[in-house]
Amino acid sequence: MYLAACFAVFAIAYLLNIFTITVGYHRGLAHKAVRMHPVLRRWVIHGGNWLTGLDPKAWVVMHRLHHEHSDTPLDPHSPVNVGLLGIALEQLRSYKRVIVGLLKNDPAYTRYARDLDFPLNVLNRTNRWYLPYVVHGLVGLGLALSVGWLLGASYFFGMMSHPVQGGLVNSLGHAVGPRNFETSDNSRNNHLAAWLIFGEGFQNNHHAYPGSASFSYHRHEVDLGYGVCVVLEKLGLATINRAYLIPRAQRGAVGVAVTVMAEPHEVEVRS
Template structure:
């Protein structure tokens, strides 16, 4: 079931000298405000409404179930799908499971699978060095700067990565000619991110599914609303499902995922030798179903498993083992005990 993990970065990645900005104009004015409102304002309003409902009408067992269920499903889509599968290709799986992971990850509203993977592959090629799009520590000296870096990488980093707001339209414009795009020397941030994705861009089926991103995000709200409405037979039940399984879940999954950028590059332990500030953080590991063992992950980005010791809980690693037993995933990569021992810090 397991094969040796790659600890080096794939050859398709940009060189460490590459800068992220390129020729892409920065987000300014109304467009910047709109991106901020959609990504932070709307989920915050949803959370506020959820807290208002909690105070006035409480929360039903069904609503708790929808919040927890949708959190687990979309976090699985992000961490197992977007991260371990699409970004790092740490295992292989069937087409229906690939589609399921893409849809579930998209429901988290953190960008499409291709955009998320491009930004993340870039992060691994430039971790905490010039070029990293969301490092909390890069260029930050002293306590105050570090605090600012922490909050920027938690809440605002995407405003300084203007390609993110343009990437969907950019991919659409180049959908018919992935080879031209991959061979292009265009200096825009969109083009640089796209060139980290040769394996994904050449998969026309995947690109088509990826371009329905907006539909999958809406599904992430429609699904809990439909379940809430059908289970109670009331419009208020549908609204409760929308608020708890949709908006509050969206806010929590987004903040917890972004905390991988901020918290696990500043707070935690560094048992393994890496050339960055990545940390292992047990609380983050529980909240992200395994991604919090981030120092382990940066040491072995090609590993399908983030928990490298028996006590490092990695729920999605356990799910992968189960799926492998069922024959639904294969070529699951893991580092050898010797490789892990060689990376231990002395």
């Protein structure tokens, strides 16, 4: 029973983290593939940093930089530049550079945020970025002391799991796996990363159709994150931009070439 409780706590914390990132930050704010209800959007913008430890505006800017310079020397996190084992540290360095750039209103970073109608989270504007980690650490410690150390660790590592999630996607998704589309970068479809991180591992599909709320092309490519988007739409909390969805593959289709579609935000960002 105790181990089942630990697993349940980890799963709930992990899912809260990943839903905030993959639906709110990524498909919603970064690519506008999903239009969130104002209540959900406010929760993601103001609460996402507290939940994940990552600023939504900085995350979006870094992700857009990744798409702009994918697998080139300017990519903020590519295994082509730093190897599979170097991704974790490279992610952290790039995130810090983006935060500093946005705080200084550096055009090299602010040009990717022109459509984002909100500032950096107050935690980063006041150099208190560490507070979410402290809060979740104290909650985990409280659970550890009152119930058991494994339960406390399950909570903390589930809630603070995004560096691992991002590391798997940014490394395996650009180094290991097949390709459905002949994109200009080294993006791959890694099924392990996709299953663990709710479709995010289908990087080749995503880079071919960055404005698509769904990251799957073949029917066997299961994108659980898109399933969450569908559920949110049925609940009236989101609207999927179906004009940019990846078309389903015909039976037996492989190696399809595609011209990368413009993302909904690109007109504003690159004007």
